[in-house]
Amino acid sequence: MKIETTHPDPEAPVDPRAVAMLPAVGGFPPSDRGLFLAGYGELCRVDLSGRRALEICGGFGKLAAGLATAYPEAEIIGLDLYAASGPEIEERLRELPGLSYVAGDAFDLSRYEDESFDLVFGQAALHHLAHDIDGLRREVTRVLKPGGRFVFIFEPLGHNPLFAAIRAWRFALAESGDESNLYFSQFEKLAQGFSKCEVQCFNILGYPMKALSDRMQSLAELVQRIDHRLMSWFPALKKYAANCNLVLTK
Ligand SMILES: C[S@@+](CC[C@H](N)C(=O)[O-])C[C@H]1O[C@@H](n2cnc3c(N)ncnc32)[C@H](O)[C@@H]1O
Structure with a gap:
């Protein structure tokens, strides 16, 4: 399957629901605003009202709650090894009847029927599951309806040796x-069983400039615009970006 690499324009109009999800989910650095907006735009691309979505590796559950706020008539389930809890989550559960959280393993979705979800998604999650791409693909393609989508937001790419070294040092x-x-080889493996695979690439200058641009919103915006231009002029650079979103369609 051919992987399509893209670099969404940080200045392109975005679904207002995706914009509203940014503060609701919180915690994103200004240098990654374009990446998160593009990712949340993908979550909102299909009207989820009356549909069913599953977040895997949802952590504290904020993204699932943000999506349930955007689509109060959808059923949104947040799954993680540890079920999300706490006063804020309790309040969202009271407000949003379609929202629920479960403790479970992303590699074992046996509690869910075949072809029962319109969307499966995760944020900063795929790199925690990459040791068993085949197992993940099997479970997710099983529970997704035909035409359903599998979306990952904010994942680290490892093809750029400089960025890989900086990341290793930070960790x-x-x-x-x-x-x-x-790596793209893992995306190719994951994409088997899907009809379409798009890798949205972000952060060329944005990665080494991160520490500075996270302190200056205007610099962050400038760097995102420069990165977008660089990837338009030199498409081969996309593979060497620091981060990506992944959008797979069954
Ligand atoms: C980096 S955190 C991301 C949390 C959240 N998605 C976010 O954006 O803040 C990774 C999460 O993956 C969860 N996780 C790791 N392996 C998992 C698995 N096999 N099944 C379910 N959750 C898993 C961890 O418990 C953790 O909450």
């Missing part, structure tokens, strides 16, 4: 052992 400083990069 060593943070003593974080559970992190890895992703």
Whole structure:
């Protein structure tokens, strides 16, 4: 399957529901605003009202709650090894009857029937599941309806040796052992069983400039515009970006 690489324009109009999800989900750095907007735009691309979506590796559950706020008539399930909880989550569960959280393993979705979801999604999640791409693909293609989509937002790409070195250094400083990069060969493996695979690429200058541009919104916006131009002029650069979103269609 041929993978399509893109670099969404940070200045392109975005679905207002995706914009509203940014503060609701919170925690994104200004340098990655374009990436998150493009990713949330993908979650909102199909009207989810009356439909069913599953977030895998949802962590504290904010993204599932943000999507349930955007689509109060959808059924949105947030799954993680540890079920999301706490006063904020309790409040969202009271407000949003379609929202629920479960403790479970992304590799074992046996509690869900075949072809029962319109959307399966995750954020900063695929690189935690990359040790068993075949197992993940089997489960997700099983539970997705025909035409359903599998969307991953904010994933690390490992083809750029400089960025891979910076990332390894940052994780060593943070003593974080559970992190890895992703490669196009893994996307090709994941894409088997899907009819379409798009990799949205972000952050060329944006990655080394991150520390500075996260302190200056205007610099972050400028760098995102420059990165977009660079990837338009030199398409081969996309593979060497630091981050990506992944959009697969069954
Ligand atoms: C980097 S966090 C991302 C959390 C959240 N998606 C976010 O954007 O803040 C990765 C999450 O993946 C979860 N996780 C890792 N392996 C998993 C698995 N096999 N099944 C379900 N969740 C898993 C972890 O518990 C953790 O909450």
